[in-house]
Structure formats: C-alpha cells, structure tokens
Amino acid sequence: MKRRRQKPSALFILMHSWSPIARDSKSAAQPRSSLAPMRCYFNLVNGTEEIIDYDGIEVSGIEQARTQALKAIAELRQEDSDLAGEWKNWRLDVADSDGQVLFTISLAIDLH
Template identity: 30%
Template sequence: MPRYFFHVTDGYSSRDTEGTELSDIYAAQDQAIRTSGEILRDMGAKFWDGTDWKLEVADEHGQILFTLHFSAEEHPALTDRPLTPGAL
C-alpha cells in the first residue's frame, strides 16, 4: 500500500516523517479532510489570528500531490461590534 505524508504549515512547518499507509489517492484526500477538520477544531480562536495555513500531502518520493489552504478573515461588520456566543 502507498504511504502518504501530511505536512502542515501554520506559521511554522510540521513535517510528517512517518506517513500513513492508505489504499489510494482518494483515501489520502479523505484523510486530508479529516485531518484538517481535527486541526481546525483544535485551533479554536487561534484560527482567527490571520495566519494562513495549509496541509500538503506528499507521496513516498516527496512529491506534493495536493494542498488544502485555510485562512480566516473578519470583515468590518464583525469588527465593529463585539461578538457574542451564538450570534453567527
């Protein structure tokens, strides 16, 4: 089975040195979505600090196969008033 590596850059780089064996590229894409969701959940409010981040998936030869990009941007409608839980 092929091995895929999930590298995260979010102000600093976190290289996946172990990789994950998955059946094919489609399984790697599914895993990338799950991994990104876990990272977003764990980031909490830090996600809103304006730092762009990405998850790159590479094959066993180090070739980048695809990249997921994430960023958040507050717009004036939100920055002009205090946020209250559940307001969105």
Template identity: 35%
Template sequence: MRYFFNLASDHDAISDEIGMELANLQSAIDGARRAIDELTRELPSTTRDWRGWRLEITDEFGHVLETLILSADEDPTRSN
C-alpha cells in the same frame, strides 16, 4: 502507498517523517479534510493561528499530490 502530511507556510515547514500507508490518494485527502474539520470544530480560536498555513500531502519522493488550506478564513476543502 505511503502518504506524508506536511504543514507549510511561506515562512516555515513542519515535515511528517513517518507518513501513513493508505489505499489511495482519495483516502489521504478525505482523512486530512476530516482532521482539519475536527480541528476547526474543537479548537475554533486556534484556527486563526494557522492563517497562511497549508497541509501538503506528498508521496515518498516528496512530490506534492494535494494541498489543503488550514486557515479558518479560507476554505479548508480547497485543493490543487
């Protein structure tokens, strides 16, 4: 199944136009969490800039399947 990783806040959105073909939703969630963890480890000062942003994993129809928080002030592993 193809999963899309869209960035969203209350005021803006950045859509993933390409997506990734993955075995299942858990693979998409695990990959997204690893990417968020890596970002916060490698660029800790930029995580403040992501306050209020979330990563929404969607299917090909745009249905939000899972939401992960990007801000360092919030738990990045929190999901729907």
C-alpha cells in the same frame, strides 16, 4: 531559509491516531502494485515555517489521503476553534514517499 519544527502538531497526532491501514516495516522505496497501499506524508507549510511529517500514514490512494486530511483539519478546528485564525496562512501539502506533492489544502478554507 525555512525553519522546521520538530514537535508534532495536533494535526499529525490526529492523523496518526486513526490511520486506516496498519503501519508496517516495508521500505517506502519499494515498488507497489496499483492495489497496494501507499504512504502519504502530511506537511504543514506557511512560507517561512514547515512542520514535517516524518512518519506518514498508509492509505489506499489519493482520495483516501484527501479524505483523511480533510477529517484531520476539521477535527483540529473543532477541538480549538480559537486557533483557526492562527492557521489561516498555513497549507497542508500531502506528499508521496518520493516527496512529490500530490495535493495541497489551504487551512484558510471553510470545510463545510
């Protein structure tokens, strides 16, 4: 059984501190046009633990979500390079409002 952490990680704090599109109170279940922003959730997973992003951020599309995820990972590594080894078995699953994983980024990869 996977253990879920409730405490927000530094990655989520970074993600939510520079959300490029203002958050609103619209339901994630509402249909969206192709030009409307989408809400993405950035979940950290390592096989036995999950750190779930319950808030998500709104982005204009998958490419912007990928850009934001890579920026957040880079900033996290830059803030505390000593912790980079602790994240090597983790991955970032980026999911849509239906919970479908759109893409995954391993935290073990070199982003340079």
